[in-house]
Amino acid sequence: MSTGLIIVLIVIVVAVLVVGAFLARRARGSQHGNLKRRFGPEYDRAVARHDGDTAAAERELAERVERHGSLQPKALEPAERERFEGRWAAAQERFVDSPREAVAEADRLVAEVAGARGFPDGAQYEEQFSALSVHHAHHVDGYRRVHLATRAGEDGGTATEEMRESMVAARALFEELVGDGSRSRVATRGDRHEPTTGSSHSWSMNKRQPKES
Template sequence: MSPTVVIILIVVLLVIAAAVVLGARASRRKQLQNKFGPEYDRVVGDADSRSEGERELREREKRHAEFELKALSAESKAKYSVAWEEVQIQFVDSPEQAVSTADELVTKLIAERGYPTGDYDDQLANLSVAHARTLEHYRDAHAISERSKSGEAETEDLRQALVHYRALFADLLGENPIRSEGAASPASEPKVPEQKINNHDSDVANSRPDATSR
């Protein structure tokens, strides 16, 4: 075999190897985009490079795999459903307190599912692996809750916070995520019928908080 043929074979093999590597990278990228949805764009956009952002998402996956997550029992689900109903009732007389209670209830539910609680940003990162589709709801709810603490949130803002909290709340309970206006774009959310956390309450957007908007 002549040296020229050997060189050609080496070049061909290198091209094939590069194609395989690029194909595997593209496949992995697609998997991350499908899993994290809008969160993929957010993390990559905040990073210095796409590879750094993807590295962060893979690290989240590794941490998530170490959590001892558990499904809720029927009794626990019923308990949380009743607690949420009480939050809605509380909104009638005290919207600010209801939003604060909703935040505490969601945090408690996060912990019971087996996620560590503490730093808010860490909570977002941990939830993003399995609950990316409702993560923007949590961000919006938390932002309104923080504004409420300084008296900067109107009643309609507080009602929207409750709607956003409810979306993540339903997701953590194991129900289908609930679409709510004012959060993530419809294209980034699953196309599912609206469902209720309990059997006799209407959706939060049409529940007691709506009737008290000022």
């Protein structure tokens, strides 16, 4: 084999390797952008949970998409929607006198309405949460917070204000699940003047100071 032919072959091999590396970086960059857009704040939480290891966080999120991305949520029947909304409104009112019971009910309600929409059963919290994070990434942290508050509240380790904030955060996801993206009718009878279109941060549980249960 002549020296000229060897040089040509080396150049070809190097060119193939360079193109391959470029395409690989481009694919990784595309996946990075897609995951970050899809998961929003949940992407940043995953990175933090993996101590800043972006690659590990993206592998976890990509696995969630692979498992649950094709899930097609079912619509709720009107009567079913009204029943869930009524239970949530009752839980909000109950918070004033029994915050732990109200937060536990909110946790159950999110799990139940998610199950009714076709997400994994609430008895498998981690799997249900993963599926919800794929389809409701911007509000799924509310479910995490109310679930943790419920578990901590069982041991008396959660302050009333922390429970209130967790329930406020969970309401945004609840409204998305119940309303399927439409305007929600969730409101307490004691707060009819408050917005009921997903403005969960304006909701104050009631104007009276809540008591610990």
